[in-house]
Each structure stands twice: as C-alpha cells, then as structure tokens.
Amino acid sequence: MTGNFLNLAIWVPIVAGLIVLATGGDRRADTARWLALAGALAGFLVSIPLYTQFDLLSAGMQFEFSTPWVTDYNINYHIGVDGLSVLFVILNSFTTLLVVIAGWEVIKERVAQYMAAFLIMSGLINGAFAALDAILFYVFFEAMLIPMYLIIGVWGGPRRVYASIKFFLYTLMGSLLTLVAFIYLYRQTGSFEILDYYRVPLGMTAQALLLVAFFFAFAVKVPMWPVHTWLPDAHVEAPTGGSMVLAAITLKLGAYGFLRFALPIAPDASREYAWVFVALSLVAVVYIGMVALVQSDMKKLVAYSSISHMGFVTLGFFMFANGMLNQYAVVGAIALMVSHGFVSAAMFFCIGVMYDRVHSRKIADYGGVANKMPIFASFFMLFAMANAGLPGTAGFVGEFFVVLGAIQVNFWVAFAAATTLIFGAAYTLWMYKRVIFGEVANEHVAELQDVNKREFLVLAILAIAVLGMGLYPKPFTDVTLQSVNHLIELAAQTKLQ
Amino acid sequence: MNPSSLNAWVATPEIFLLCSACIILIFDLFVSDSRKQVTYLLTLLVLALTAVLSIQSLQQGLALAESGASVARFAFSNMYVADPVADFAKIGMVLGVALVLVYGRGYATDRGILKGELFTLTLFSLLGMMVMASATNFLTLYVGLELLSLSIYALVALPRGAVKASEASMKYFVLGALASGMLLYGMSMLYGATGSLDVHEVASRISQQQYNPILLTFGMVFVVTGIGFKLGAVPFHMWVPDVYEGAPTLLAQLIGSAPKIAAFVFVLRLLGQALEQFGPIWGEMLIYLAIASLVLGNLAAIAQKNIKRMLAYSTISHMGFLLLGLAVHNSQGYSAAFFYAITYVVTTAAGFGILMLLSRSGFECENVDDFKGLNKRSPWFALMMLMVMFSMAGIPAFVGFFAKLSVLRALVAADAVWLAVVAVAFSLIGAFYYLRVVKVMYFDEPEGEQPAIAASADVRVLLSANCLLLLVLGIFPSQLLSSLSLAVKLTAAGVML
Numbered sequence: 001m002t003g004n005f006l007n008l009a010i011w012v013p014i015v016a017g018l019i020v021l022a023t024g025g026d027r028r029a030d031t032a033r034w035l036a037l038a039g040a041l042a043g044f045l046v047s048i049p050l051y052t053q054f055d056l057l058s059a060g061m062q063f064e065f066s067t068p069w070v071t072d073y074n075i076n077y078h079i080g081v082d083g084l085s086v087l088f089v090i091l092n093s094f095t096t097l098l099v100v101i102a103g104w105e106v107i108k109e110r111v112a113q114y115m116a117a118f119l120i121m122s123g124l125i126n127g128a129f130a131a132l133d134a135i136l137f138y139v140f141f142e143a144m145l146i147p148m149y150l151i152i153g154v155w156g157g158p159r160r161v162y163a164s165i166k167f168f169l170y171t172l173m174g175s176l177l178t179l180v181a182f183i184y185l186y187r188q189t190g191s192f193e194i195l196d197y198y199r200v201p202l203g204m205t206a207q208a209l210l211l212v213a214f215f216f217a218f219a220v221k222v223p224m225w226p227v228h229t230w231l232p233d234a235h236v237e238a239p240t241g242g243s244m245v246l247a248a249i250t251l252k253l254g255a256y257g258f259l260r261f262a263l264p265i266a267p268d269a270s271r272e273y274a275w276v277f278v279a280l281s282l283v284a285v286v287y288i289g290m291v292a293l294v295q296s297d298m299k300k301l302v303a304y305s306s307i308s309h310m311g312f313v314t315l316g317f318f319m320f321a322n323g324m325l326n327q328y329a330v331v332g333a334i335a336l337m338v339s340h341g342f343v344s345a346a347m348f349f350c351i352g353v354m355y356d357r358v359h360s361r362k363i364a365d366y367g368g369v370a371n372k373m374p375i376f377a378s379f380f381m382l383f384a385m386a387n388a389g390l391p392g393t394a395g396f397v398g399e400f401f402v403v404l405g406a407i408q409v410n411f412w413v414a415f416a417a418a419t420t421l422i423f424g425a426a427y428t429l430w431m432y433k434r435v436i437f438g439e440v441a442n443e444h445v446a447e448l449q450d451v452n453k454r455e456f457l458v459l460a461i462l463a464i465a466v467l468g469m470g471l472y473p474k475p476f477t478d479v480t481l482q483s484v485n486h487l488i489e490l491a492a493q494t495k496l497q
Numbered sequence: 498m499n500p501s502s503l504n505a506w507v508a509t510p511e512i513f514l515l516c517s518a519c520i521i522l523i524f525d526l527f528v529s530d531s532r533k534q535v536t537y538l539l540t541l542l543v544l545a546l547t548a549v550l551s552i553q554s555l556q557q558g559l560a561l562a563e564s565g566a567s568v569a570r571f572a573f574s575n576m577y578v579a580d581p582v583a584d585f586a587k588i589g590m591v592l593g594v595a596l597v598l599v600y601g602r603g604y605a606t607d608r609g610i611l612k613g614e615l616f617t618l619t620l621f622s623l624l625g626m627m628v629m630a631s632a633t634n635f636l637t638l639y640v641g642l643e644l645l646s647l648s649i650y651a652l653v654a655l656p657r658g659a660v661k662a663s664e665a666s667m668k669y670f671v672l673g674a675l676a677s678g679m680l681l682y683g684m685s686m687l688y689g690a691t692g693s694l695d696v697h698e699v700a701s702r703i704s705q706q707q708y709n710p711i712l713l714t715f716g717m718v719f720v721v722t723g724i725g726f727k728l729g730a731v732p733f734h735m736w737v738p739d740v741y742e743g744a745p746t747l748l749a750q751l752i753g754s755a756p757k758i759a760a761f762v763f764v765l766r767l768l769g770q771a772l773e774q775f776g777p778i779w780g781e782m783l784i785y786l787a788i789a790s791l792v793l794g795n796l797a798a799i800a801q802k803n804i805k806r807m808l809a810y811s812t813i814s815h816m817g818f819l820l821l822g823l824a825v826h827n828s829q830g831y832s833a834a835f836f837y838a839i840t841y842v843v844t845t846a847a848g849f850g851i852l853m854l855l856s857r858s859g860f861e862c863e864n865v866d867d868f869k870g871l872n873k874r875s876p877w878f879a880l881m882m883l884m885v886m887f888s889m890a891g892i893p894a895f896v897g898f899f900a901k902l903s904v905l906r907a908l909v910a911a912d913a914v915w916l917a918v919v920a921v922a923f924s925l926i927g928a929f930y931y932l933r934v935v936k937v938m939y940f941d942e943p944e945g946e947q948p949a950i951a952a953s954a955d956v957r958v959l960l961s962a963n964c965l966l967l968l969v970l971g972i973f974p975s976q977l978l979s980s981l982s983l984a985v986k987l988t989a990a991g992v993m994l
Binding site: 135168 | 893905909
C-alpha cells in the first residue's frame with residue numbers, strides 16, 4: 001500500500017490553512033470560514049480510507065511512504081501508521097472539523113488567522129502521529145507549538161499571555177531533551193529511523209537516561225503529575241476550539257510518545273522504573289481527581305478531569321506483570337485516549353456554548369440552565385455521564401479495561417485507580433447539578449437561548465460518537481489489537497548485552 | 498602549479514572588488530548628494546559581479562576536486578588561497594553585505610548617511626572579510642581583519658552629529674584595537690615558537706615537534722583571546738551590546754551579519770589549520786567561552802527592552818553555539834559551525850531588515866514595544882518577524898533548527914552529550930525572549946496611531962523572500978548542508994596535499 005492517503009491527511013489541512021491565511025483581513029471573514037470548512041472536511045475525508053483500508057491482521061506499518069530528506073544526516077521523510085497511531089490521525093482530522101464549526105460565529109476577529117492556525121496545526125499533529133523518522137517526528141512535534149501558542153495568546157482569556165508562554169516553554173523544555181536523546185540514538189544506530197531504535201542494544205544507564213528524556217517530553221505533554229501545571233492555565237485561557245484540540249489531541253500525542261518511544265526503545269528501563277510511572281499516574285488519578293472536586297471554574301474542572309483521565313491512560317501503559325505488559329490495560333488505555341478525545345472535546349464545547357452566552361466560566365454564576373436550554377441540558381447530561389465513565393458511553397470502555405488489566409497485575413493499584421469512577425462521577429455530576437439544575441439563578445441565565453443549529457450539529461455528532469463507541473467499541477479496539485500485541489513483545493524484550 | 502609564483506588570477510574576486518571600490522570612490526565625487534542612487538546601484542552591480550567571480554572560483558575548485566587534484570589554489574607566495582570554504586564564505590559575505598545596503602538604503606536616506614563613504618567603506622570592509630577568508634598567512638589574516646575593522650569603526654561614526662553613534666564607534670575602536678593587539682601579540686609568539694607565519698608551515702612544524710612549547714601555549718592563549726573579542730564571546734563581549742545599540746541599524750546589521758562568516762573562517766585557518774595538533778587544548782578553551790556566552794547571552798537578553806540590545810545578546814549566545822561547533826575540532830564540527838554561520842547571517846539580516854522597515858524619518862524602531870500590535874498593522878511582516886524569531890529560537894520548521902541540530906549532532910558524535918544538554922537548556926531560556934517579541938506583535942494592541950509602513954517595493958519583496966528563505970531552508974536544508982560539509986572536507990583534504 002502507498003502512503004498517499006497519509007500524505008494527504010498531513011498536507012491537505014496545511015495547504016488549506018495557507019489558502020485560508022491568504023484571504024487576509026476580516027473583510028473576507030466569510031470566505032475564510034467556508035474555505036476552512038472545506039479544508040477541514042477534505043482533511044477528514046482523506047483520513048477515512050486510513051481506517052477502511054487498514055489491514056486489521058497486520059502489526060506492521062501501513063500506508064508507508066519514505067523518501068530521503070536530509071541526505072547528509074540520513075534523515076528521511078518516512079511516514080506510516082499502525083494500530084497505535086491510526087485512530088489518532090482520524091480523531092484529529094475529525095476534531096479539527098468540529099473546531100472549525102465550533103468557532104464559526106464565535107470568533108469575530110482575525111477569523112482567517114484563527115482558522116488557518118487550526119488547520120495547519122491539524123496537519124502538523126497528523127504528521128507527528130505518522131512520523132517514523134525521529135527528526136521528522138520532532139519537527140512536527142515542535143512546529144505545532146507555534147500555532148497553539150498563537151491560538152492561546154491571540155484569542156484567549158485575560159491571562160492568555162502568561163498561559164501561552166508557560167505552555168510553550170513547558171513543552172519545549174521536554175522536547176529539547178528528547179532531541180538530544182534522538183541524536184544519541186542516531187549515534188548508536190547511524191539512522192534516525194524510529195523502527196531501527198527498537199532493535200539497538202542499549203545498556204541500562206543509557207536506557208534509563210533515555211527514559212528520563214522521553215519522560216520529560218511526553219509527561220509534560222500528557223500531562224502527568226507533577227508537570228501538569230501548564231494545562232489548567234492553558235485550558236482556562238484558550239478559546240473553546242483551542243481547549244478542544246488541546247484536550248482531545250495534543251494530550252494524546254504525549255501518551256502516544258510513550259507507546260512509540262519509551263516502551264519499545266527502553267524496555268528494560270521501562271520495566272525497572274514502571275513503578276515510578278504507576279505511582280505518578282495514581283497520584284494524577286486520585287489527587288488530581290480530588291483537586292477537580294473543589295474547582296469553582298468549569299473549564300478548570302474539566303482540565304483537571306483531563307489530567308486525571310490521562311493518569312488512567314499512563315497507568316494502563318505501565319502495567320507490567322512478570323515483565324509483560326498487560327494486554328487489557330494497554331488496549332483499554334488506547335480506547336480511553338480515543339473516548340477522552342470525544343468526551344473532553346464535548347465537555348469543552350458545552351462550556352464554550354454557555355460561555356458565549358453568559359461570558360463566565362464560574363459555576364456559581366449558573367444554576368437552572370435546564371429551564372432555559374433543555375436540549376443543551378440533555379446533551380450536556382450525556383457528556384457528563386460519559387466523563388464519569390457510565391456504562392454505555394465511550395468513557396466506560398477504556399476505564400473498565402484498564403481496571404480489568406490492573407486487577408490482574410496488582411489489586412491495590414487497581415483499587416486506587418478505580419476510585420476515579422467515584423471521583424469522576426462526583427466532580428462531574430456535582431458540577432452538572434449546580435450548573436444545570438435548580439432554580440434560575442440570575443438574569444443572565446434567565447435570558448439564555450437554547451442551542452442554535454450549528455451548535456446542535458456539533459453536539460449531535462459528538463453524542464453519536466460517544467454513544468456509538470460506548471455501545472459498540474469493537475471497531476476501535478480491533479484496530480489496535482495487533483499492534484498492541486507487537487508492542488507487548490517489544491516491551492518484553494531485553495536490550496541489555 | 499608552482500605555489501611560490503604570483504598566480505594573481507586566483508584572487509580575481511578581491512582584485513576586482515578593490516579596483517571597483519576605488520573607482521566608486523572617485524566616481525562618487527562627481528555624483529551630487531541627491532543622486533546617490535546611482536552610486537547605490539553601481540555598488541550593487543559590483544557586489545553582484547564579485548559574487549559571480551566567487552561562484553566561478555568555487556566551480557573551478559570543484560572541477561579540480563573532480564579531476565582528483567588539490568582544490569587549494571595558492572597565490573602571492575602562499576599568502577593567499579582559494580579553496581571551497583573560502584569561496585562559499587565569500588558568496589555568503591557578499592550576500593550579507595548586499596542585504597545591508599538594500600534594507601538600509603531608505604533608512605540611510607532618512608538619516609542623511611547615504612553618502613559615498615557608506616558605499617566605499619562597506620566595499621572595503623567586504624574586501625577585508627574576503628581577504629580574511631582566503632588568507633593562509635598570519636600577516637594576510639591580520640591585514641584582512643584590520644581592513645574590515647577600520648572600515649567599520651569609521652562607518653559606525655558616519656552620523657557625525659549623533660552622540661550615541663560616536664560613543665559606539667569609540668568603544669568599538671578602543672576594544673577592537675585591544676583585541677587586535679592581543680591577536681598580533683599571539684601571532685608573534687606563534688612565529689617565535691615555530692619560526693613561520695605561514696598557516697600550513699606552522700602546522701607542519703608543530704607536527705614535526707619543531708616548536709617551543711611554552712611560547713606556543715602563550716601564543717595560543719592570546720590568539721584565542723583575540724578571537725573571543727572579535728566574535729564577541731563572553732567574557733570579551735562587552736562591546737557588542739553598546740555597539741549594536743549605538744550604531745545606526747544598518748551598520749548594526751553589517752557588524753552582526755557577514756563578519757561572523759569571516760570570523761568563522763578566521764578561526765578555521767588559525768586554530769583549525771595552523772594549530773590543528775592542539776585541537777583538544779584550544780577546543781577546551783572554546784568550550785568555556787561557548788558556555789559562558791550561552792549563559793550570559795541568553796540570560797542578559799531576557800532583561801533587554803531595547804530590541805537592538807536584545808539582538809546583541811542573542812548574537813552572543815549564537816556565537817556560543819558556533820563556538821561549540823568549532824570546539825569539536827573535526828570536520829563534522831566545522832561543517833556544523835559553517836552552516837550555523839551562514840544561516841545566522843541570513844536570519845539576522847532579515848531581523849535587522851524588519852527593524853529598518855519599521856523605522857522611518859525621525860523614528861527609530863529599537864524597542865521591543867515598538868512591535869506592539871504589528872499583526873494588526875501589517876499581518877504580513879508580523880508573520881515574517883515571527884519566522885525570524887522562531888528561526889533564531891531554533892524551532893522547526895525553520896532553518897535555525899537545523900543549524901542547532903547540526904551542532905548538537907557534532908557534539909554528540911564527539912561524546913560531549915553533556916555539552917549538548919547544556920546547549921539545549923540555554924536555548925530553552927533563549928526561546929523566552931524570542932517568544933516575547935512574538936507576544937508583543939500578536940497579543941498586544943498597537944499603541945496610538947502608527948503610520949503605515951513606507952518601504953519601496955524592492956525592499957518589501959527582498960525582505961519577504963529573505964524571511965521565506967528561512968522556512969524554505971528549514972524544510973529543504975539538505976542541499977546547503979551537504980554543500981558546506983563537502984566544502985569543509987575538500988578544503989581539509991586539499992591542505993594535506
């Protein structure tokens with residue numbers, strides 16, 4: 001198979017973004033919007049064949065494409081997807097489409113730049129998921145900071161400058177160390193091919209240092225406790241679309257990094273230090289879950305909930321028993337990544353819908369919204385339930401599998417992790433109760449209008465995704481299975497000489 | 498080829514430039530002040546022809562390499578050599594100087610310094626650089642360096658009434674003279690230790706153990722000190738911020754761009770060729786200078802409100818990176834440093850070009866705040882400045898990333914992983930102040946009424962092309978990287994024959 005569709009998935013959004021950017025000022029805002037929609041739609045359509053033509057029985061790379069890029073340094077433009085990455089390319093293209101619709105009327109200033117930033121970022125993120133060359137990965141991974149930095153900084157809230165710079169420097173800190181790690185691996189293997197790194201023998205010290213470098217890059221991105229502090233700031237200040245992409249996609253890129261780099265390249269160190277990751281993940285799940293309980297700002301609450309859910313994901317990645325990763329836990333974690341992509345995007349969109357009307361994110365400023373916005377309240381209910389991990393919604397599948405896997409490894413870890421089901425329900429539903437139910441709290445709420453057609457469309461699409469994945473997760477888990485098995489083999493090997 | 502013969506044709510580019518500069522000097526006497534454009538165009542023509550001659554010389558060198566002969570063509574009894582490194586460097590220098598004149602023409606007209614002296618002195622400074630690039634004798638090296646320096650001292654003082662410029666010129670002159678003194682003293686000691694002034698002769702006597710070790714060590718220390726001054730490396734950097742701030746912007750650009758290439762070749766000849774045997778020793782000295790430059794340059798730049806001072810400190814930190822490449826003292830390190838120098842010239846020229854674009858008669862764009870809200874006033878040039886800043890910060894997909902990557906690669910290949918980590922740690926700090934400029938342009942509102950940008954079409958087009966080149970080279974760096982490393986390899990091989 002060729003890499004055509006994958007190439008298109010990367011470059012269609014980027015080219016579309018440049019075209020949108022060329023429409024210039026706000027006089028042609030409508031042109032920019034429609035062009036952006038067309039670009040996002042095209043980007044999504046070209047990513048669909050990646051699923052329909054995906055060979056479920058193969059654990060190897062598919063849709064591969066490779067051509068020399070920097071010949072002197074042996075850097076190749078080498079892309080391809082396997083079961084670990086293909087879902088995220090599609091999820092990303094899907095989310096971008098929603099983001100474009102979500103920002104349709106809400107963004108009134110510099111529309112072209114806003115839309116272009118998202119489209120270009122979408123292409124870059126696809127590139128990062130598809131890259132099979134370390135430097136190519138790094139280029140995409142870093143370059144996407146630029147549009148995100150601008151999105152938070154230009155269209156964000158009052159403390160956007162602080163949040164955007166913090167976001168940028170935090171993520172840059174992690175990735176620069178990874179760059180050194182890549183160059184070190186290049187020295188060992190003479191190539192920047194990621195797949196070559198899976199086979200190179202490495203001593204324990206080298207593996208441990210590599211793991212530290214990868215930890216900084218990807219733990220910051222996930223984010224894992226204690227390097228999570230940029231996320232609440234970035235989420236709170238980012239515009240709705242920015243929050244959606246951040247939560248749904250860029251966090252996943254961090255988790256994906258562990259699967260693609262840390263586990264297969266440093267398997268011995270990963271096994272040796274898995275307890276560190278497990279401990280940090282449990283802190284994220286339990287402690288951050290509690291932190292979410294006491295938030296008075298809805299966006300912050302969902303941001304902390306994201307950290308807590310991502311803690312679940314990293315927990316699933318490091319469930320070693322007798323030197324073997326637990327299959328359920330890994331499959332569950334990947335499923336959780338996808339479902340969290342839908343659910344968190346939906347949650348942020350719901351908050352955005354209310355924010356656009358009332359211009360407040362404080363829970364205390366709401367109450368009784370259900371009286372004025374019944375349709376919205378029902379959708380929000382569904383997403384809140386999914387966020388809490390209710391069976392039948394997307395959120396349940398992954399959490400269930402991870403707990404199932406964890407219980408086979410260590411009962412107490414599973415026990416601690418399972419508390420998220422309580423905390424998740426507590427903070428989400430309590431917020432829901434305070435915002436949606438009760439008497440109409442004030443005149444702002446009294447003036448609320450229910451969702452318009454555009455918002456309904458986004459909510460409906462997300463609702464279908466959330467319910468669909470919850471009721472029939474097989475299409476999502478089947479894709480990953482072979483690659484997960486392969487990953488388990490790689491993570492079980494020893495690279496020590 | 499008899500190396501002791503005159504062989505003057507080898508130096509055609511310099512001879513042509515010298516004659517043309519003299520002709521322009523005389524010709525300009527007959528051009529009235531209002532018609533200096535004629536001199537300007539004539540100067541550009543001379544630069545273009547010099548570039549063509551350098552390219553021809555490069556092609557001759559490559560043809561020699563293909564036929565298996567030595568690429569080094571000596572002239573004037575081994576005082577002068579034309580080899581691929583020198584030719585490449587000359588092309589880069591001519592380009593750097595041409596950009597100074599093109600971007601600075603409007604700026605100089607507004608400030609009444611578009612005089613004949615500007616053109617002739619600039620040409621003479623270029624001649625000095627070119628002589629430096631081709632010198633294989635300590636005396637030629639020194640003469641080239643002094644021709645460059647003296648021309649620039651006079652140029653900085655060109656706005657005669659301006660106190661700041663005179664002060665800058667004075668500081669530059671005093672410290673520059675001190676540095677030249679150190680260098681000359683060091684060279685005289687090297688002569689005393691080895692009995693020769695010829696670069697290759699010195700190298701061969703050292704390899705035959707025919708030298709006085711104490712004298713040679715002292716000489717080496719003095720030479721490194723002089724080089725530190727000329728490059729502006731910490732702790733010999735004190736002149737850099739003051740000169741950048743005080744000099745008219747086009748001369749700050751002249752000081753900050755092309756001479757860095759000359760300095761690179763200068764170090765290559767003096768340390769890399771003459772003192773090749775002592776690589777580990779001077780390499781260590783350069784490492785200290787480099788680390789100090791990275792630390793101080795990046796930290797001090799954060800505190801700057803004046804963007805010219807900020808760029809000065811940023812230059813210091815970039816020189817730190819360049820020195821790291823040189824400190825590796827093998828052809829990989831030299832190629833990396835060469836690439837760094839060339840791309841740095843392109844980047845810095847664009848940065849100063851935008852500063853001059855935003856300046857106008859009676860208004861000097863020199864504070865970071867002068868960029869406030871540039872995205873509102875001129876989205877296109879805000880985007881261009883964004884590219885320059887991200888390229889300087891080393892973020893992909895801009896060329897600055899590959900410059901840093903090549904140096905890091907050379908460091909890791911030479912087992913200096915810790916140095917690579919130090920270097921990336923400080924580029925993280927460096928990212929902060931570049932981000933601040935982007936923040937000011939994109940996130941802040943413009944202050945008061947700012948007039949539209951008044952620049953002629955040629956400047957706009959060339960400046961845009963210059964900035965886009967950063968992106969193009971960042972996406973397709975392969976050609977330039979391999980050409981420069983080939984040049985370094987051929988030059989090293991040519992010398993050995």
